[in-house]
Amino acid sequence: MRSFLTVLSVSVAVLSYCLLNTIINAWYAGVSASSSYRLIVRNAISLVFSLPISYKERIKQVKGVTHVAQGNWFGGIYIEEKNFFANFAVEPETFLKLYPEFILSDVEKKEFLKDRKGCIVGRKLTERFGWKVGDRIVLKGTIFPGNWEFVIKGVYRGKDRTVDESQFLFHWEYLNETLKKTNPRRADQAGYFIVGISNPEDAAEVSKEIDELFKNSIAETLTETEKAFQLSFVTMTEAIVIAIKLVSYVVIAIIIVVVANTMAMSVRERKSEYATMKAFGFASAAISFIIICESVLISLIGGILGVIFTFPAVDFVGDILSVYFPIFVLDEVVIYKSIGFSILSGFLSGLLPSFEAVKVNIAEGLRWSG
Amino acid sequence: MKLIFLYSLRNILRRKLTTILTALGMSLVIFVFSAVLMLAEGLKKTLVKTGSYDNVVVTRKSAGSEVQSGIEKEQVSIIETIPEIATDSNGKKYIARELVVLIGLPKLGTNKLSNVVIRGIKENSMYLRDKVKLIKGSMPKWGSNEVIVGSRIAEKFEGVQIGKTLKFAQREWVVVGVFDAGTTGFSSEIWADVEQLKQAFRRPNYSSVIFKLTNLADFEQVKQRLETDPRLTVEVRREVKYYEDQSTMMAKFIKVMGMSMTIVFSIGAILGAMITMYSAIAQRSSEIGTLRALGFQKSTILIAFLVESLFLSLAGGIFGLFLASFLQFYTISTMNWQTFSELAFSFTLTPSIIIQSLLFSIIMGISGGMIPAYKASKEHIVDALRTA
Numbered sequence: 001m002r003s004f005l006t007v008l009s010v011s012v013a014v015l016s017y018c019l020l021n022t023i024i025n026a027w028y029a030g031v032s033a034s035s036s037y038r039l040i041v042r043n044a045i046s047l048v049f050s051l052p053i054s055y056k057e058r059i060k061q062v063k064g065v066t067h068v069a070q071g072n073w074f075g076g077i078y079i080e081e082k083n084f085f086a087n088f089a090v091e092p093e094t095f096l097k098l099y100p101e102f103i104l105s106d107v108e109k110k111e112f113l114k115d116r117k118g119c120i121v122g123r124k125l126t127e128r129f130g131w132k133v134g135d136r137i138v139l140k141g142t143i144f145p146g147n148w149e150f151v152i153k154g155v156y157r158g159k160d161r162t163v164d165e166s167q168f169l170f171h172w173e174y175l176n177e178t179l180k181k182t183n184p185r186r187a188d189q190a191g192y193f194i195v196g197i198s199n200p201e202d203a204a205e206v207s208k209e210i211d212e213l214f215k216n217s218i219a220e221t222l223t224e225t226e227k228a229f230q231l232s233f234v235t236m237t238e239a240i241v242i243a244i245k246l247v248s249y250v251v252i253a254i255i256i257v258v259v260a261n262t263m264a265m266s267v268r269e270r271k272s273e274y275a276t277m278k279a280f281g282f283a284s285a286a287i288s289f290i291i292i293c294e295s296v297l298i299s300l301i302g303g304i305l306g307v308i309f310t311f312p313a314v315d316f317v318g319d320i321l322s323v324y325f326p327i328f329v330l331d332e333v334v335i336y337k338s339i340g341f342s343i344l345s346g347f348l349s350g351l352l353p354s355f356e357a358v359k360v361n362i363a364e365g366l367r368w369s370g
Numbered sequence: 371m372k373l374i375f376l377y378s379l380r381n382i383l384r385r386k387l388t389t390i391l392t393a394l395g396m397s398l399v400i401f402v403f404s405a406v407l408m409l410a411e412g413l414k415k416t417l418v419k420t421g422s423y424d425n426v427v428v429t430r431k432s433a434g435s436e437v438q439s440g441i442e443k444e445q446v447s448i449i450e451t452i453p454e455i456a457t458d459s460n461g462k463k464y465i466a467r468e469l470v471v472l473i474g475l476p477k478l479g480t481n482k483l484s485n486v487v488i489r490g491i492k493e494n495s496m497y498l499r500d501k502v503k504l505i506k507g508s509m510p511k512w513g514s515n516e517v518i519v520g521s522r523i524a525e526k527f528e529g530v531q532i533g534k535t536l537k538f539a540q541r542e543w544v545v546v547g548v549f550d551a552g553t554t555g556f557s558s559e560i561w562a563d564v565e566q567l568k569q570a571f572r573r574p575n576y577s578s579v580i581f582k583l584t585n586l587a588d589f590e591q592v593k594q595r596l597e598t599d600p601r602l603t604v605e606v607r608r609e610v611k612y613y614e615d616q617s618t619m620m621a622k623f624i625k626v627m628g629m630s631m632t633i634v635f636s637i638g639a640i641l642g643a644m645i646t647m648y649s650a651i652a653q654r655s656s657e658i659g660t661l662r663a664l665g666f667q668k669s670t671i672l673i674a675f676l677v678e679s680l681f682l683s684l685a686g687g688i689f690g691l692f693l694a695s696f697l698q699f700y701t702i703s704t705m706n707w708q709t710f711s712e713l714a715f716s717f718t719l720t721p722s723i724i725i726q727s728l729l730f731s732i733i734m735g736i737s738g739g740m741i742p743a744y745k746a747s748k749e750h751i752v753d754a755l756r757t758a
Contacts, residue, residue, distance in 0.1 A: 002645050009641035016634040045538055046472040046485055048437055048710070075438065143438050145430060145603065185574070235482045236705035247402055247631060254398050254635065258642045261391035265649045317630065324623060
């Protein structure tokens, strides 16, 4: 009964450890999904400042650059604010070339490129809102005022599970043409440029060259690899990541405490048994070994059970948090780590009680009755 | 009854290691539980305190925050003409046109850029924010490239000390003062002359207009009039509401995450309490038998063991709260997704959080102790006495 409860509580702890780490991974999802073949060029002041579209041609001239696509964070809201998802205005043709992991059928691709008001959406978005190809969608602009109408021309899928399938992409030209009419001052401005390079090893040089081009101009640029760019978002919210990490160590502490408690109690109860063993001539080391084995076994079973529970739990929590984390995938490393930690904590928690058992005085222990 | 309490208490003290371990498990759960509540509370407090109730913020319609907003000069002039705006003794109106932009600044020790709010202000902005006080140096001279930095920024960022220069928008800006705005969001901002900022960033528009009302009751009327004015496309909010709107996403995130974690943890801790209580009862079978033989009621024994488990969980809860209370000295500085900018806030402990945490530990104690205690009270006298 007690072992069962202990196993259960260890498995709960392992479960939460896995979940916490999956959340941390989800945080870094954008970073791990980034390609070393892509650079991001943005305004050096901060992301809220834009760059003139004329930069595009000049960036193209830089040696080692294969493609350049401009993009804007659109920040549109679908009906109400809680329906948040990422929406970007991009130059579609080059964008799709730069992101081969966004998979779209040829028909859909052709349809999308043809229609300036067309958009493509990720598979997860269509599931969330029940959209299908041909639907008319209206987004309310927060950065670019007004109601913007789009027609879904295609649903993209990710090449693998690390690709964010909850984005909304549309023609940059549509945004720009509209701005030319309504707000000419903000037209012909790109939020950022995505630059494809032929050789990832040249990333640093190409970045430097691009930044040199625009030094001392009105809009200085900051070029970094996509990875560094995504990482900069993570570092801005680093405090939260650290907090989650800390909590996941607290979980391990809880495992240790619970298992140690169980072992302490069994040792108390079995004092006379250990005394008997000692009387038979078993070495102290052997007795500690038995106790530690038992505690490792308990926490290992709990750990395995916890991992088994984790799979459905990750799906469940992933659904709830899908607004915050479009990618929520259990990583193998997390599983190995959690198993490792449960063995380690089993060992640590067996240690203290085993000292107590070893200390048992034979005569006194034999007299002990629990 | 007193005897029963003492019995429970003595039992706890008798088995030191087990007691400490069980209570420690509980205290860790309560620690996480209260830390989450304190964090959510701190965030809310920071953002809500930032606004004052009699100030009104005007932004462009459907722009969530000042950074996204833009109001043309002509529109600003229209807003400035409304009669409900409060005036000082000289007849000067309490209204300020401001510009809010974000710049990347390196955080101390990491050299990583974080987005910091730069707010363009005029004299009036200070009068409208009576919580903001200059604590070091001087105010910026109007029409110059001088800036003052918020106290939280001064602590956490590089190159923002008095006398240093910041370089952005092709100009150099001299830091001449540090201001403190308590635990409000303003402490995480940098302030400069609005007209200088507009020129430097080549922004023809203001981000927001802030004014004070003479009569608080006029708010609805003013809101109605401005929002329906065909010459304007604006949204009018009380400053308090404006800042509250900016905390919703983050506060919800902290709550959802924290609460689901605490629930999972508490299951673990309840199991821990159960383990302890089960073994306590198994060891004391004969004692229970004796008590029953002496004429103690089943219900009394049930209560005795429940009390024991309650003692454990309360001790854990108090210790957990004790640990958590130290978090109050710790300030978290992170990016608020909704405004995309740096915001510092602290863990805040309130009486209601203390009560909630203690209640939670009591619930854990009862649910962990209930089944074992029930089992104990059910034991047959004869059987119990026989197990030695």
